[in-house]
Amino acid sequence: MLRMSTLFLRTLRDDPSDAEVASHRLLVRAGYIRRIAAGIYSWLPLGYITYRNIERVIREEMDAAGFQEVHFPSMLPREPYEKTNRWEEYGPDLFRLQDRKGGDYLLGPTHEEMFTLMVKGEYSSYKDLPLHIYQIQTKFRDEPRPRSGIIRGREFVMKDSYSFDLDDAGLDASYEKHRQAYIKTFDRLGLKYNIVAAMSGAMGGSRSEEFLAPCPTGEDTYVLCEKCGYAANVEAMITKVLSKEIATPPAVEVMDTPNTPTIDSLVEVMNKNYGGGFSAGDTLKNILLMADGVAISVLVPGNREVDVKRLQANLSGVKELRLFEEADFATRKELVKGYVGPQDAQKFGLKLYADPRIAVGTHWITGANQLNKHARYVTHGRDFQVDAFVEAVEIEAGDLCPKCESPVIIDRAIEIGHIFALGRKYAENLDLTVLDHEGKSRVVTMGSYGIGVSRAVAAIAEQTHDEIGLSWPIEIAPAQVHIVATGKDDQPFNVAEDLAKKIEASGRTVMLDDRRDASPGVKFKDAELIGNPIILIVGKALIDGKVELRIRKSGEKREVALESAVTEVLALLV
RNA sequence: CGGGGCGUAGCGUAGUGGCUAGCGCGCCUGCUUUGGGAGCAGGAGACCGAGAGUUCGAAUCUCUCCGCCCCGACCA
Structure with a gap:
């Protein structure tokens, strides 16, 4: 149980001056995160609980799909990245450091090399494939411009998985499996998102899609056809050219x-x-x-x-x-x-x-x-x-959908996931081969799949907040039920305590505002700012044997009899 | 890296050459208060981002550096 009387939390009445976007502002104000340096943040208790809830959902879905979790170091030697040329290619975005002997190391920006080498070290037969492994890891990128609080940090947490297959058909199946796992994951996280055709770009490879969470403060621009659902990153948008009869023109x-x-x-x-x-x-x-x-x-x-x-x-x-x-x-x-x-x-x-x-x-x-x-x-x-x-023009709203020819709209979004059919680039460079059933050596084909875990905290906050504060989905909130006790007597506090214990006994998480010195106004404001989905107020109505039940998201309030309060709350949480 | 802005107490801020750096929130003590960020009284808390310079005198002017935010070229 989270007790506000002892919780390490200080909410702020004013917006921090260095925060612009809603998620950043509110996460700081509500005491979830604090800035340490540009693009580097600490998680305070409420933030860390929320973060771990998201991590838990992701982990559960990865495990349910049969993927296996591993964990690499953050600090990595230079050599593997030398072999794939990324020590050079990553350029100044790579955090580099040296040990006392002058040896070069880096803070991992992504781990394709390490996964490839790990599999190479253990496996050498087609019988071992397909293989799916993942990790949830802190990544480091010295971004030219960290931005928007936790949306784009220089240190961030990413879930990255990799698939290993013998042939293209296997890769397609692995890709699809990940795609389905991502759909389940983001649905559970309560995010609205579009799956958008993307360019595989710097990563190489053949097929690639982004999971984009629409929101006005997002950094990515994509096109969407509201009629048929076609969605694409602007870079990957395919031009539809309507053929028309053209009379032979006069000479130049x-x-x-x-x-x-x-x-x-x-x-x-x-x-x-x-x-x-x-x-x-x-x-x-x-x-x-x-x-x-x-x-x-x-x-x-x-x-x-x-x-x-x-x-x-x-x-x-x-x-x-x-x-x-x-x-x-x-x-x-x-x-x-x-x-x-x-x-x-x-x-x-x-x-x-x-x-x-x-x-x-x-x-x-x-x-x-x-x-x-x-x-x-x-x-x-x-x-x-x-x-x-070659596709060259800047896409404009009203350009035609390549599928159904109706005008597309242009929207902004936060990229929360990206799936790539990588192909053989890394396996080739790092010489990851297995013997096929004829005993011939074959280069393995790979897929790479990422979810921005810390970024998802911000993306959910962006999509769910309102003017007065955060408002989390049930599975993500620091607590599912926020109980506020008001008044100067012991009774409401005792009743609140009792309700909290009962609700917790039913397997739900509870935050209890048991502060004796805070005024009701302060407690209400804090509850709204913190954003737990169900708020239960034990106070004035107790005279009539009632407590007040509020839904944070809708603002709906109603009084319920004390005896049925637990049942009512639990009914809202299914 | 180019353009714009900012750095004064934990947070938000006032203070453009003059005396002891002001206010709000938060914090501490006491009394009162308890359904929408309470009231009164008292208090603690700031090497004014750092360094150098100009000046009788610098938070304030000049230079250098550092840090931070926003807009553009990269990415989960």
């Missing part, structure tokens, strides 16, 4: 378009000198970029922006991508800034990409590769050829 016509280096200025001149009715969507933007030191050109409609991050995610293998700068134009005089067109890309030795919106057969107004000149009727397939299509 070069036009004088003085002082039109921008789309807006071009449209204005076109409307003035070449008849009206032109809009930015009729023009073609030629975006020049440097991809790992090589100049490339990407075509997008003039009314759309390029999303460099999304573009990079879709240009497989490109490590560094940036827009052309003045210096790049200076070294490539043939590329006339503001007047570039795709017609001469081959001549210029430019690799040419197009957003899918630039379909074959469409024609555009675009640069003529001469200062102050543009060309029209420039037709894809006739006047230029692209090397490849």
Whole structure:
């Protein structure tokens, strides 16, 4: 039983000045967490109980799925990360340290290497597969910008699991098994979430989905089709191009378009000198970029922006991508800034990409590769050829769902889980092989699956709080029932104590506000701030043999007879 | 790393060159109070982020450093 009279807890009346988002503000005010350094937090008793409740649910679901728990150290040697090249790749995000002999160590940001090596050390036969193991571990990433309290810390707890299979079919099954386990887990945690197609990106691999908990303070942007349920990370959104009949356009016509280096200025001149009715969507933007030191050109409609991050995610293998700068134009005089067109890309030795919106057969107004000149009727397939299509534009609300063609919405969310079909990258680099039934050595294929455990505390707080405080789901709350005793006599305190014991005897958790010196107002405010789901008030109504029952979430209150109070409370907790 | 802001008691804050750094919450003592963050009286608690400088005099001005928050490029 948690007794407020002795609980290590001090609630704050004012919001802490360094907290912005609701979860951060309220978790600090309600005495769940305290900041130690940027992105590093301590868990106080209430916070730690809540955190452990979440951990428990996750662990139960992992175990129920038949996954086995292990525990690695946080501090790890350099060598394994050297072999997968991540000692370098992780860059400054990796916390590094040295021992007294100058040996390099790191604080684990994630543990693919260690799991792979562990399995390699024990297993060598296909008969041992499939295998699923997981851990719940503190992870360290020296984030460039820790943010939003516990949502994005430099130290955080993650549940990470890994699957090991002989072949692709096995990996698919393992992936699906994890997916189902995650659905159960997040449902139990009381989170609203969407499963969203994601890019596997830096982790490599073939298939990847994110579990995103929608909330306005989230850092991730995703698209959602409210009609058919299609959901995707903006990077992974697939463009739907409606095919339309296109008459064969006239031959290319070069036009004088003085002082039109921008789309807006071009449209204005076109409307003035070449008849009206032109809009930015009729023009073609030629975006020049440097991809790992090589100049490339990407075509997008003039009314759309390029999303460099999304573009990079879709240009497989490109490590560094940036827009052309003045210096790049200076070294490539043939590329006339503001007047570039795709017609001469081959001549210029430019690799040419197009957003899918630039379909074959469409024609555009675009640069003529001469200062102050543009060309029209420039037709894809006739006047230029692209090397490849690539998703490049910034997704906007109203873009069409690739499945059902209705307009999508754009929403924000917190990423609470991510599942990857990793494939063989790590197994190859670390030489994890098993013998198959023919006695031949085969590289194992892996999956990697994460849940942000500490982040889930914040995500749940974000989704469930209201103006006056936190409001936890039953299974997560520090206590399921919060009993407040008010008055100056002993009687309500004795009655409250008795109720607390009975409810606890029924297997429920109880917090008892047995403070003799606090006023009723203080106790009510604290109860609401702390956010336990059921609040039972023993006080004034006791004269009539009643106690007051409140539902934190709905605000509903009613008086119930003392004798039936326990039954009523238990009925609310099923 | 670029842009913006902030650092004064446990928390929230006032104080732009002048005397003993002020207020609210919280904390301690006493009395009163007990259904919506109680009242009165008394009290403790601050090397004003650190260092250097300017000045008769610095929380206040200058420089450097450190720390923190927010907005952008990365991720559970």
